[in-house]
Amino acid sequence: MSSFSITEPSGRSKWFAGTLVVLYALITMVPLVWIMLTGFKSPADAISYPPKVVFDPTLEGYVNLFTTRTRQTQDFLAENPPVTWADEIVRQYDMVIVGPSKFGERFMNSVIIGFGSTFLSVFLGTLAAYAFSRFKIPLADDLLFFILSTRMMPPIAVAIPIFLMYRQLGLSDTHLGMILLYTAVNISLAVWLLKGFIDEIPREYEEAALIDGYTRFQAFYKVVLPQAATGIASTAIFCLIFAWNEYAFAVLLTSATAQTAPPFIPTIIGIGGLDWPAVAAGATIFLLPVMVFTILLRKHLLRGITFGAVRK
Amino acid sequence: MSNGTMDRVASATPPRVARKVRGLSDRAIAWIFVAPTIFLLLAINIFPLIWTIQLSFTDYKANRIGREVKNIGLRNYERILTDTDIWLNMQATAHFLFWTIFFQVLIGFTLAWLINRKFKGNDLWTTIIVLPMMLSPAVVGNFWKFLYQPQIGLFNYIVAFFTGKEPSSFEMLGSVQLAPWSIVIVDTWMWTPFVMLICLAGLRSIPDYIYEAAEIDRASKLRQFFTITIPMVLPFLMLAVLFRGIENFKMFDLVVQLTGGGPGSTTELTSINLKREAFEKWRTGYASAYAIILFVTVFGLASIYVKALNKVKER
Numbered sequence: 001m002s003s004f005s006i007t008e009p010s011g012r013s014k015w016f017a018g019t020l021v022v023l024y025a026l027i028t029m030v031p032l033v034w035i036m037l038t039g040f041k042s043p044a045d046a047i048s049y050p051p052k053v054v055f056d057p058t059l060e061g062y063v064n065l066f067t068t069r070t071r072q073t074q075d076f077l078a079e080n081p082p083v084t085w086a087d088e089i090v091r092q093y094d095m096v097i098v099g100p101s102k103f104g105e106r107f108m109n110s111v112i113i114g115f116g117s118t119f120l121s122v123f124l125g126t127l128a129a130y131a132f133s134r135f136k137i138p139l140a141d142d143l144l145f146f147i148l149s150t151r152m153m154p155p156i157a158v159a160i161p162i163f164l165m166y167r168q169l170g171l172s173d174t175h176l177g178m179i180l181l182y183t184a185v186n187i188s189l190a191v192w193l194l195k196g197f198i199d200e201i202p203r204e205y206e207e208a209a210l211i212d213g214y215t216r217f218q219a220f221y222k223v224v225l226p227q228a229a230t231g232i233a234s235t236a237i238f239c240l241i242f243a244w245n246e247y248a249f250a251v252l253l254t255s256a257t258a259q260t261a262p263p264f265i266p267t268i269i270g271i272g273g274l275d276w277p278a279v280a281a282g283a284t285i286f287l288l289p290v291m292v293f294t295i296l297l298r299k300h301l302l303r304g305i306t307f308g309a310v311r312k
Numbered sequence: 313m314s315n316g317t318m319d320r321v322a323s324a325t326p327p328r329v330a331r332k333v334r335g336l337s338d339r340a341i342a343w344i345f346v347a348p349t350i351f352l353l354l355a356i357n358i359f360p361l362i363w364t365i366q367l368s369f370t371d372y373k374a375n376r377i378g379r380e381v382k383n384i385g386l387r388n389y390e391r392i393l394t395d396t397d398i399w400l401n402m403q404a405t406a407h408f409l410f411w412t413i414f415f416q417v418l419i420g421f422t423l424a425w426l427i428n429r430k431f432k433g434n435d436l437w438t439t440i441i442v443l444p445m446m447l448s449p450a451v452v453g454n455f456w457k458f459l460y461q462p463q464i465g466l467f468n469y470i471v472a473f474f475t476g477k478e479p480s481s482f483e484m485l486g487s488v489q490l491a492p493w494s495i496v497i498v499d500t501w502m503w504t505p506f507v508m509l510i511c512l513a514g515l516r517s518i519p520d521y522i523y524e525a526a527e528i529d530r531a532s533k534l535r536q537f538f539t540i541t542i543p544m545v546l547p548f549l550m551l552a553v554l555f556r557g558i559e560n561f562k563m564f565d566l567v568v569q570l571t572g573g574g575p576g577s578t579t580e581l582t583s584i585n586l587k588r589e590a591f592e593k594w595r596t597g598y599a600s601a602y603a604i605i606l607f608v609t610v611f612g613l614a615s616i617y618v619k620a621l622n623k624v625k626e627r
Binding site for chain 2: 009013014015017018020021022024025028029030031032034035038046047048049050051124125127128130131132134135137143149150151152153154155156157158159160161162163164165180181183184187188191215216217220241244245246247248251252261262263265266276279280283286287290291293294295298301302305306
């Protein structure tokens, strides 16, 4: 310790606190680690009792996740020797791979809808936040509060009229429909967060640019945007995580073309009930990017969570 | 241009200059910037809300296209408010709300208080604790269902290991007594970090000099905790409770994947019940009235709560 402070916790209390927190973190991780391990188990190992911590890892779950398979006769199997390692794996059940499963498509839908709605909410949100931050807009406070209060509606309640509206407009089960919907849900938070970030940028910067002959739009584009970049990035992460994780709207408003991964993963069925290794593999592929993201960008994310909640 | 120069130029700028700039007027820009957002919110938030209100006075059924729609006034509202089954759903929701908030505040605050001891590596461990709340609730609910399986599930195995019971002797999701707690456990696991982060922000906002002054006055650590720490963190804690309260009142995805509202309707929270009415029984008018009642309830409770919160802040 460089300087003595009477409020600095003692070494022993730090050690004690650290141990408890690490213990809690490890317990928290158990379900996550378990699901990742299950993805590499054979169906028999996945449902064995007592639960197996040590097992022969296999990619069966992942193969089942990405493929559709049919059972074949011995003659057929004898005539067509396995070609790839994936073929070998399904051969032990007398099966052959007949094509890709829908998981890839559903995952891509998640990516398209997630990034599409994130881009749109951040784009529109930044413009609106700038206007709310810098100009006098009549009833601005009421408007902002109202925008935020729409988030109090349970998603199912919102889904009833949206369902009817989308049916009329032909937006049901389309990427565009889901992008617009997620944008509408996200934009209130985006405006709220971004207004906070833009409020922190001194107005004098733009005013200086205006004197230099910039138009208001140029000043916004060349002076304010670069300054707000970090705020925009953390807002984007929140929007992306919401859209990525959303389930209620997805399960009610999509069924095939635009279905995202969260409603799809729990429906993966194997022989005789749920194929837990395949479900676990799907969950792992779906959740891992978010986890890696969270750890890499922890500084912005953690600040964003508290900032968004504590402001006001 | 460096920031220093900008600051100097800026401070020399008379405020009225901003008004005489080239290009579009500020007014025009303001409206161009706000309009798309307002339009989107009108189309996808406000219009549907108004439509829901209108539907709530009818006997409309969305799966019967072309059927004559009758205006039945307040009868939907009357039926909902006198339906005893819906009060059971409300009770299930209240149980879920109360206990999740109770545990999350207790554990979340304790963790924040421990993390605030600033031990080595605390930010990495904080991030690891935060992981569950970043994940998709539906997928989380789905894999907790796996952990809760009576014979093969890890949860039952661990509980059995520590209590000496048979792992197949209790069913977290299948038993009427345990199912309401099974959803409380998962939600607490998932959302305690949120309360923790908000509390941590509260703890970090307390300036050191307050503690130093208390130390000089020889106030005991316990006294400092109750007269400085708790009151200063309280507004933050109340805010966290508000957010969790609103979120859990809306709870759908996690619980629907875990229990689907069962067994019976012991974990059928209002949102799940609403989904049944609207998208399984297709009683659209009735469900719309239900949705409005829920919205008014959350909004009303939240408004009262925010008033209380502002009082605490003023103190």
